[in-house]
Structure formats: C-alpha cells, structure tokens
Amino acid sequence: MSDTSAKGRLGALALVAPLVLFLAIFFAWPLVSMLKEAVSDPVGSRAFPLTAAVAGDWDRQSDPPQELQQAFIDDLRAIDDQQLLGDAVRRLNSAQNGFRTLMGRTMRAVEEQPQGPIDLVEVDKRWADARFWRAVADSTNPYTDRYLLAALDYERDASGRIEALPAEASANTAILLRTLGIGAVVTIACALIGLPYAMLAVSVEGWKRQLLLGAVLLPLWTSLLVRTAAWFILLQEQGLINDTLMSLGLISRPLPLIFNRLGVVIAMTHVLLPFMVLPIYSVLLSIPRNLMPAAASLGAPPWRAFLRVLLPLSLRGVVSGSLLVFMTAIGYYITPALIGGAQDQMISSVIAFYAIGSANWGMAGALGAILLVATLALYAVYGRLSADRAGGR
C-alpha cells in the first residue's frame, strides 16, 4: 500500500486528484474571481473597443488626437446594446461629472449623421476639455485600482495622483480599525479567561478535568447560530441577565447589553474561547509536572515559580491561541450582525452589504481582498509557530 514505486506514486496522486480538482474549481477559482472583481473595470473596454485600441497612443496631456475622436465616434455608431451603453455612461459619469447630458447630446448627433467625421466640439463645447477625453480613455482600461484605493479611503485625482478621500466620504478605514479593535479586545478577553482556565484544567484530575474540558468542547460542537441565539436571549432587554440583576435589586432599569459593543464582545468571547483554551491546554500538558515543585524546592514562592517557570512556558500556547482567535474574529459576520448595532459592524458586514445589498462587486472584492490577505498572513505566522513546535520536539 505504501510503496514508493512509480505505480504507487501515481496511485497516491490519483487519490488526491479529485479533491484537488474540486477545491481548484469551487474554492480557488471563486477566490480568484473575487480578486479579479476588485481590480476589473470591463465596461469601458467592452463598450468602446476601437477607442480602447488607440487610447494607449495618447499621452493624456496634449489635445486628444483625431484618430481617438474618430474611434470614439465609430464606437458610438456601432454600439447597439442599450444596457451596455447605459453602464458605460454611468461609469464615465462616476469619473467625471456631466457625462450624462454630454453623452445624450453626443448620441443624438451620432444618430443624425451615421457616416463620416463629426466635429464633437461643435456638438458640445465640453469635448474641447481634455478632462472628458481623459475619462473616456481611462475608462477603456479593463483594470483599475479604484476599488482597492477606495477600500482604504484613497482616490486618484484628475491628474492621477493618489490622495486621501475627504473625511465625510471615508468610512472604510474606520471600519477596518474597528474590526481590528474588536478582534483585539476579544483576543485579550479570551486570553484573560483562557489561560487560567487551561491552567486550572491541567492542575486538576479525574472528573473535574473532564468537566472543564467538556465545558469547552460542548460550545465548540454546538451550532454557532444556536450560541448566538442563546446570547440574544440572555442579553436582550427583558433577558435573563437583566431580569436577574433587577430582581436582585442591583439595578433599577435594564442595562443596555444588546445591539452594542459590549454584547458583541461577550458573545464573540464565548464563541471563540475554546480556540484559546485548547492550544494552551495542549502546551501545558507537555510541560513536565515536576517543574513547579522543583522551583518550589529551590526556594521560589508560588507566585515567583508561576511568573518565571509556568507563564513563559505556556506563552507559546497563548500566542498560538491568540493568533487563532484574532484571525477568526476579524472575519466574523454572524455574531456582530445579530448582536451588534449599526456602530459594531465589522468588515465582513460591509463586504456582505456591498455584495448582497448593492451589487457593488468591485468594492466587495477590494475589501474582501484586504480581509483575505490579513487572514492568510496571520495563518502563515500561526502555521510557522506550530511547525516550530512540532519540529522542536
């Protein structure tokens, strides 16, 4: 079965091939098409193919050459797909205001004179302005960095320089920072609970350890949706937590626990805590049990033995767990969507909004690309850490 002959090698490849093929089609290809959406801008090149062919010859500074103008007129004559024309006008108008009326007038002129050259400046004075020609020429480039720049709140000005968007139009950096912030708070909360929890689980034996581990595994096995629904029930205004606190007389009116940041952090900490506890637990298990008594016998008080022996040794587990929690947290969608308010939505919600709510694939793709790169980078660090651990033993 495990021969390394050519036949065995081929057999092994044949066994993994179906899954490789499946993931190539249904996993890799979708990610590639998402990345492509982030940089593609196909409308102009599809609507104005002749213009696209000559646009590269123009330096964008001098007056637009005659052949560019003629190519554009020929393109307008050839276009018969009204949907495509509408998309192209919208695309041009988003780059340069005024194209909607300009194109309406130009199309009428082109229809009236189906042959020969037309003096476009005579049709509309705006065609004498190089900015409009620049927008036409730029729109024929099938690739764009517009969405990626907009995802980070930048844009290109008329001369192509990259500049920051005005403050009132820049929401994405704030959401990216918020995503990282919520991820960090959840990671810290998980570490603060997870480290002592794992230490406690290692320090006890028998049913106590089983109970502690079971309490971590049960939520891990339970549907994420059920856990989120459960927190919804607990945190709501007439929820169990508020009712209990009020009947104990600790508070006189319900605390706002849901549709805010606190609720999101509580629910996400609950959901992600197992990913912190389990790596720390497995690291702690591998620490020889006689180290702490050894430290004590050498005269270290318990707190000192903890700080100097156990904590440094368990740090690797904390780092692994933190990476895992943080990486998962920044991609979360369901919990913030159901427990959070409008001010607690993370990058995934914005991506979903662009993709489902407004069919803006370019922005969805650009923000998705940022999230994907961040996640894969964190995963690479995590993989390196666990490989070190496996190799170091």
Added chain:
Amino acid sequence: MRAANLVKLLFGVLAVVFLVAPLVAILPLAFTSSVFLTYPIPGYSMRWFNELANANVWRMSIINSLIIGTGTTLLAGTLGTLAALGLRNAGLILPGLFRTAFLLPMVVPAVVLGVGMQVFFVHLGLANSYAGVIAAHSVVAVPFVVVSVTASLAGIDRRVERAAASLGAAPFTVFRRVTLPLALPGILSGAVFAFATSLDEVVLTLFVAGPNQRTLARQMFSSIRENISPAIAAAAFLFIIGTLLIAAVALLVRRRTERLKQQVVEV
C-alpha cells in the same frame, strides 16, 4: 492556601457557567406557550415545535437542510476520504503542500469565500441551485473529513496490511478487507462532521442559495434578525439535541475503534 483554592473554585465555576449556561438557558424556552422569547415562562406547550413542523417556511427549510446536508456528506465524505488515503501514501509528492491546501477552506473568512462563490457561480450557472449550495458546503466541510480520516488512518498498524498482502491478498482486497474496516470509524465521524458543518452553515448559504434553497440555519438567521419568536428556541433545541446525538455517535465510534484495535493487537 485555602483562599487560593477558593479563588480557583470560584473561577472554575464562573467560567464553566459562562461557557455552558447560554446553551442551557435557551432550552426551556423551546417549550414556552408565550409568543415572547423571555423568562419567566408562563406555561409549557409544544406549539413552537408544531410551528416548525407545519409553518411552510420552517418545514421547507428543515427539508432543505436535510437534502443539502446529505448531499454535502456524500460529496465531502467521498472526496475527503480518497484524499486522506492518498495523503497516507508515502509515495505522494509534496504531502505538506497538499495537506495545507486541504485545510485552507477552514481559514478563509466565509464572507470572502461567499463573495467569490456568488460571482463565480453565476458564470457557472450554479447560482440559486441545490448543486451550488452542496458544492459550497462541501468546500468548508471537506477539511473536517480529511482531518478525521487521516487521524484514523494514522492509527492503523501497517503490519496488519503487510501481513494480509504477504498472505496473497491483492492490493484492493487488502484495502477492502483490512484498511477500510479499520478506517471506517474515522470516515463515519468525518461524515458526521460534514453533515453538522452543512447544517450550521449560514454565510455561504446567504450568498449562493436562492429562496428555494433556504436552509434551517439560514431561516434561523433571518428570523433572529427580523421577527424573533420562540420558534428559534425550538430550532435551537433540535440543533442541541442533534449535537448531543453527534457527540454520542462520535463516542461510540471511538469505543468501536479502540475495540477493533484491541482485537488486531490480540490477533
């Protein structure tokens, strides 16, 4: 020392309560007779389970979840098991690369994958189809199958297979009569994980499924969002019971493996 123990006990109890209490708290609400998802419960009834069984949206979503879950289990189970068998073969080139590639779907954020699938499935003609949803769920379920089957294959003593081969069994016979029965528990628990993953999947479903492929999880998601009712608690109850059943199956399977291995050792 006693104070330290008390702190430990208190922390342990609080942490366990934090982890488990939400899951316990939602269960009784499945049996409430009220239309509100709040305590105290005025009376007990099965009305919300009736709602799940009889209201069209809920019934359809349960049926859809079963169809899509079964499809995902078969597809991801087959692909994952074959791949795990291939990974075990020492002759495979670049095993580390393949292993990493097979685990990547667990890492990529669901929303990112969802956007890509939505764009791509339209080109493929798979948008709003059962096949599309099953393919999407299989992508995220297959790592669990690979991990589970790989683990159970790693536990098989190679000498048993070599003994069978040396006694004249053809490679396929060795596989069918020796490897497969020993790996079966891992394959089954992988299949269970695949089904559970499909059952719980919301985000990809949101992107690739049409109104006709609305699953139970998807239905729960939108009803928590739009019109929260105890039907959610009843659905959650079914999920938790399902989880306990899955855990029981996993436990039984592990027992069985250990017994099988015991037998092999004794032989």
